[in-house]
Amino acid sequence: MASHTDSSGDPIVGAFEETLRGPVFHPATGDEYDDVRAIYNGMIDKEPRVIVRCTDVADVIAAVTLGREHGLETAIRSGGHNGAGHALVDDGLVIDLSGMDGIRVDPDAKTARVEPGCTWGDVDHATHAFGLATVSGVVSTTGVGGLTLGGGHGYLTRQYGLTIDNLLSADVVLADGRLVRASREEHPDLFWALRGGGGNFGVVTSFEFRLHPVETVIGGPMIWPIDRLESTMRWYRDWLPRAPEDVYAFYLTGEVPGAPFPPEIHGEKICGLVWCCTGSEERADGALREARTVAEPLFEHVDPMPYPAIQSVFDDIYPPGDQWYWKGDFVAELSDDAVAVHERFAEVPTTQSFMHLYPIDGAASRVDADETAWNYRDATWSMVIAGVDSDADNDDLITDWAREYWEAFHPHSAGGSYVNFMMDEGGDRIRATYGDNHDRLRAVKAQYDPDNFFHVNQNIEPAA
Template sequence: MTLETHRVPPQSGAGLPPDSVEHFRAQLRGPLLRPGDADYEQACQLYNAMIHKRPAMVARCADVADVIASVNFAREQGLALAVRGGGHSGAGLGLVDDGLVIDLSHLRDVRVDPEARTVRVAGGCVWGDVDHATHAFGLAVPSGIISTTGVGGLTLGGGTGHLTRRFGLTIDNLLAVDVVLADGRLVTASAERHTDLFWAVRGGGGNFGVVTSFLFRAHPVGIVVGGPTLWPLDRAAEVMRWYREFLPAAPEDLNGFFAFMTVPPAPPFPESLHLQKMCGVVWCYTGAPARADALFAPVKALKPALHGVQPMPYPMLQAAFDGLYPPGLQWYWRADFVRELSDEAIARHVEFAERLPTMHSTMHLYPVDGAAHRVGPHDTAFRFRDARWSQVMVGVDPSPERAADITAWAKDYWDAVHPYSAGGAYVNFMMDEGQDRVRATYGDNYARLLAVKNRYDPTNLFSVNQNIQPDPVPPPHVAH
């Protein structure tokens, strides 16, 4: 099938002829939800409750055939199309107003091959599904830090988390994907087949199709030594200066992301620290347990207020923040990659840490070094392989009444520290920030991404994302 390259603005799904909608519904094994249906409102709820969208219809796909039918229907009817996996997108990119949502949440199969150390994961899984399946075999796939995060969104953006320094980004452990393309074909992309597409999906987001299955390499990870170490906020500059030197020089089996936080008033934190603004590092050590005490000796030497590090199953560490950040909070994200934490940048960070607006609001610095640095900047679409950290500041609160406050804090914070950044951001931490930011994020990889986009999705059917915009196409010539 050849795609017509003339692009027209998507039409509203609300005005579609009823017979075409019913014909589409009859092709699906999963339900097609429309406004007024019993499950429609639940299907429109996002992890970020600050964002509200009203799709004309939501196709809850039961299998790959449903995905193919949905892609074909959206293309043929000229509908705006969004793809929803775990629904964690900070920018709310899993929904679209007046269009069609391909909801993969019922595709939740995980199959582990313990001998080959590979894991096949369906496109609607969250990382908790993967952790549950792999931990039974003493294995893990590098992912993020919250188990409710969707596998698809995190992977297609790159994937930073607890295992980055030891095993690389999530995409560095991706072996193949099954993708439904804009023309309705299902293809497998890997190092041997559709290699340009495989390059692009490793960091290029959801620009190129609907990924219905991921094949990952897994690693031996069972019990880790992990948890938080916290210091009073008035020591933040001292701790940040120590951290910027300590972690890059530490063995790669030690990962630790830096955070500003307000201590939640709940276990396991002692009451004496409840609601205090603090700085800290959340550690994950995957090496020999006998070496842990020596490795953490310099951390304890800084005399923290809390050193909550202990042996635990890896899935326990992955799920540690799930209760603190359930779906339905208000979120506003801003982010950058960082090559160096200068004293000047640290001073600005501390300034905004002192103004944390709510208990849930935070700033994290995720390491992007170790194994992640052994992949070249042009080997995958993920460009910032020379960064040391992926930095994100997020204003978060349960109440919509605080939305303006947390947004202003995050924007002002970003404005203050952006001059000290590498210039681009991790796409999974970006809001709707315009094409200049998308281009900055991909740098000199953008031209190749554009070529792949022009080949696989020239009409930009998959546009509800941090969009790689295809080359303009002139309208067809009409004879007079």
């Protein structure tokens, strides 16, 4: 029975209320509607005609079917972290999966079956009880669905690959309302496309992941004054390729926020590393000692901690509702000229703005470029430049900084970008991101979504 029977009088809204078990929201539901349509990026403000919060696969099938029958622009929402705001659509349908948040861990098989409404914090909580984890991002409030379908990289990538390299199967509701399972054995073409192709091919209602033994890691930040960027970034680019794969560190520029950092360095412009080592203390200590010889850290706090702790270290710094504008690039190498660009833009415009260089080498690079939709297996880093602030009056400031920084650096990049680090940037940018895999993705799209029903995303148009 629908939770909201006081319809706006819109017969389309009424059809959803009559059909779905989960709650239905629309402008006439008032504050509830405004709460439900709010997403992570406060810069995005869209007003859907109807939002349906699905409770199960039957609700998803019904929502897709009704959306198609009524010709509604349809967006899929998992965790709502998509920077470009593709979790929402004006005057259309939002299929909200946040109510589908079950997890089942099989510790003997080292697998987990995860519903799309889960966050990575939910997954870490469930798997850590068994000393296991899979590859995800660096903010635990991120949704499982969007991160996975875009490829997924994080602290475990050098050792265990991308998130999609650990995806074993997925249950998918297609545009025609069918439910299929995609794996290497079943619908292998769809399974190939799901691994990096974004939300173009259907609504994933269940993800099956491979898990790895990860319990305690040695991690945390090591930061230097911003005037040490040139020496530390040059060292980092030379060190990373020879570093053991169980030693991970991403490079950052930013500004020291408030607690938990000491008051005397609040507001300092900095560069630095965030470490995560799953190997021995001796191996971690060796890497840390080498980094300290390059420049004396302004601050460091690198210690043993449970894996979920390193995964959530940024959660309080980046709460939902801040304004975000970001741009990304894959980076194969950091030339001296590229380092000089980073020096030029290193002083961020607001406390929460940053540049991060996430390693995607190691295990991720040993997968062939045509084995999944993710094309840039030869890149070393996935870079994101993010203008972030809580004040909407600073939107132009953070957007202009991110764009100018990206435009200056892009000639030094490998060409494309991680789709989860893209705003609405057009077809040429999408083609550059998928490279040689783009034509094959279009063919799969034509097979599973020939009418391009799922197009509120980084869209891959179906082949003619």
